[in-house]
Amino acid sequence: MDVTSIQNEKGLIINAAGRLDTTTASDFESRCLEMISSGDQNIVIDLQGIEYISSAGLRSILSVGKKVRADGGNLVFCNLKGMVREVFEISGFSSIFTIHDTREQALEAI
Amino acid sequence: MRPSEQDEFSWIKLPGTAENLSSFQKYILDLVKQHEAPPDITLKIEMVLEEVLLNIINYAYSGDRPGIIKAGCLFSDEGVIVVRIIDQGVPFDPSSSPDPDTTLPLEDRDIGGLGIFLVRRMSDQVDYQRKDGQNILDIGFRL
Numbered sequence: 219m220d221v222t223s224i225q226n227e228k229g230l231i232i233n234a235a236g237r238l239d240t241t242t243a244s245d246f247e248s249r250c251l252e253m254i255s256s257g258d259q260n261i262v263i264d265l266q267g268i269e270y271i272s273s274a275g276l277r278s279i280l281s282v283g284k285k286v287r288a289d290g291g292n293l294v295f296c297n298l299k300g301m302v303r304e305v306f307e308i309s310g311f312s313s314i315f316t317i318h319d320t321r322e323q324a325l326e327a328i
Numbered sequence: 329m330r331p332s333e334q335d336e337f338s339w340i341k342l343p344g345t346a347e348n349l350s351s352f353q354k355y356i357l358d359l360v361k362q363h364e365a366p367p368d369i370t371l372k373i374e375m376v377l378e379e380v381l382l383n384i385i386n387y388a389y390s391g392d393r394p395g396i397i398k399a400g401c402l403f404s405d406e407g408v409i410v411v412r413i414i415d416q417g418v419p420f421d422p423s424s425s426p427d428p429d430t431t432l433p434l435e436d437r438d439i440g441g442l443g444i445f446l447v448r449r450m451s452d453q454v455d456y457q458r459k460d461g462q463n464i465l466d467i468g469f470r471l
Contacts, residue, residue, distance in 0.1 A: 240349070240382060270371055272378045273443035283434055301371045308449045309442055310430030 221249040228325045229260025235267025238275025247278035251285060259291045260328040264321050266297035271305050296324040337400035337412055344385045344397040353377050356401050363403050369469050372450045373411060376467055379443035380413050388417020407471040415463050422447060422465060423454040
């Protein structure tokens with residue numbers, strides 16, 4: 219699991235790569251919470267590099283989403299591929315979060 | 329679609345611990361890859377194994393000692409991969425547990441039940457039977 223962030227003039231972009239499963243989800247969650255604690259209002263999580271996700275991964279995403287929302291921020295996702303897109307749709311995460319096809323579109327919209 | 333008792337499953341049998349999850353997955357996925365299943369189905373089987381096995385590991389057995397879990401896989405002539413998971417824990421039928429409400433807004437969403445819901449939606453069929461004190465779960469994937 220690789221989690222990095224880039225500060226853009228429009229917001230904070232978090233780039234995640236690898237697997238979001240029962241062994242990596244808590245690490246992903248704590249890394250994200252650490253990155254957003256600097257008080258950024260607009261956050262884009264780019265999931266391009268995520269090839270596998272389970273309910274443990276969804277749990278960590280939900281937790282990050284609730285934290286950003288509680289802080290009055292805005293969290294969007296982009297670049298959902300294959301299984302990740304399918305799991306987001308089935309679980310209703312595509313409705314509770316805003317999803318963009320590309321990072322450019324996400325940055326434009328926030 | 330339910331395989332008969334005579335069908336040839338290949339089995340792995342290990343104590344149900346979180347540490348053994350990857351061994352279960354590796355054994356089944358190696359077989360699935362040998363049968364040249366497409367990558368999207370392989371990923372779904374991997375996820376289904378994570379959800380079902382963790383559920384058994386976390387909830388099926390009380391006490392300190394992990395129960396034994398048996399996981400097997402069968403490739404039918406009709407182009408269906410059947411993953412069978414057997415445990416001797418408390419009775420639990422994943423094929424009929426209630427669906428979570430996936431329409432709730434973020435603030436009200438709770439993650440409970442989502443794993444089993446994903447199992448049902450990412451596979452083509454889920455069949456459960458309780459027999460001789462065992463939970464026997466068959467999860468089918470059409471190639």
